[in-house]
Amino acid sequence: MTLVGRKKERIERLGELAGAPEERGRSLWQEALRRVRRSPAALIGAGILLLFVLIALIGPFFVPYSPTDPIGINSGEVASGRGIIPGPSAEHWLGYDHQGRDEFSRMVVGARQTLWVGVVATIFGLAIGSLIGGVAGASFALGGKWGKRLDGFLMRVVDIFLALPSLLLAVTVAAILGPSLLTVMIAVGTISVPIFARLLRGSMLAQANSDYVLASTALGVKRNKIATSHLMPNSLAPVFVQGTLTLATAIIEAAALSFLGLGNPDSAAPEWGVMLADAQPYLDIRIGLALYPAFGIIVTALGFTLLGEAMREALDPKLRK
Structure with a gap:
């Protein structure tokens, strides 16, 4: 092929490329969502959470029996060792509990309370932690001398909370406020505040050195405008991912507080942690009373963890596959 022919061929190729449709770029969240959809772990976690949410929201309207009224055995005979606790049957899928209440109905209704406690506690911790971390990050990155002093003060307070074991801190808060469902939410949310604060502050400091x-x-854009319109929105992605992971921890911590007697004082109200605690004296009679709520707690926490880890890998450029 002559030189003129090669040039002509190149010109034709450039024309074809110029006429080809342009591919639209994807935003960070669109790209992350595409990667999450391709992750088997994320799909499994999402499936578990969808089933859990459906059971928690819709299930209580269709339970066959009251979760608080005894309908079967005599609880006094069981407590004295003269009776047994019937197991699963066609009418009672998970059998009875130690007071003759339908175990399946209590598990379904207890899922709603577990979800409610986990979500509210996570939102509480995320809101307070993001407020502290946002103020500290913006102060350090854009605030000058006094901003760095404010950041140092806030971070030392956060370090004090981080130095305490999470369960010990939650027990302390719950003991001060007294046993109640609201107490569990506040206590579990409190232990996640320093995590969200540190995470958002670190993300904002990393964004502060960006070209934009x-x-x-x-x-000449004002510093507070830069912090609220640029730094904060671009730093929230890892915080939301951490919120998904914190939901799993919140469910476990809430169950632990209820197990220790710091949750809902009404033992008749179904809650997985309380059910697990009530089953301890009857393990030799029927171990299933402890296995059912334990299995619910483990599987639900696993679902949040799988989805959160998949989201973290999708948003982190170093972990993308």
Whole structure:
């Protein structure tokens, strides 16, 4: 092929490329969602959570029996060792509990309370932690001398909370406020506050050295405007991912507080942690009373963990596959 022919062929190729449809770029969240959809772990976790949410929201309206009224055995005979606790049957899928109440109905209704406690506690911790971390990060990145002092003060307070074991801190808060469902939410939310604060502050400091912050500063944009309109929105992705992982921890911590007697004082109200505690004296009679709520707690926490880990890998460039 002559030189003229090669040039002509190149020109034709460039024309074809110019006429080809342009591929639209994807945002960070669109790309992360695409990667999550391809992750088997994320699909399994999402399936578990969808089933759990459906049971928690819709299940209590269709339970066959009251979760608080005894309908079967004499609890006094069981407590004295003269009776047995009937197991699963066609009418009672999970059998009775130690007071003659339908175990399946209590598990379904208890799922709603477990979900409610976990979600509210996580939102509480995320809101307070993001407020502290956002103020500290913006103060350090854009606030000058006094901003760094404010950041240092806030982070030392956060370090004090981080130095305490999470369960011990939750027990302390619950003991001060007294046993109640609201107490469990506040106690579990409190232990996640320093995690969210540290995470958001670190993300904002990493974003503070970006080119768009330098360009906004050069254009004369006010520092508070940069912090609220640029730094904060671009730093929230890892915080939301941590919120998904914290939901799993919140469910476990809430069950632990209820197990220790710091949750709902009404023992008749179905809650997985309380059910697990009530089953301890009857393990030799019927171990299933402890296995059912334990299995529910483990599987639900696993679902949140699988989905959260998949989201973290999808949003982190170093972990993308």
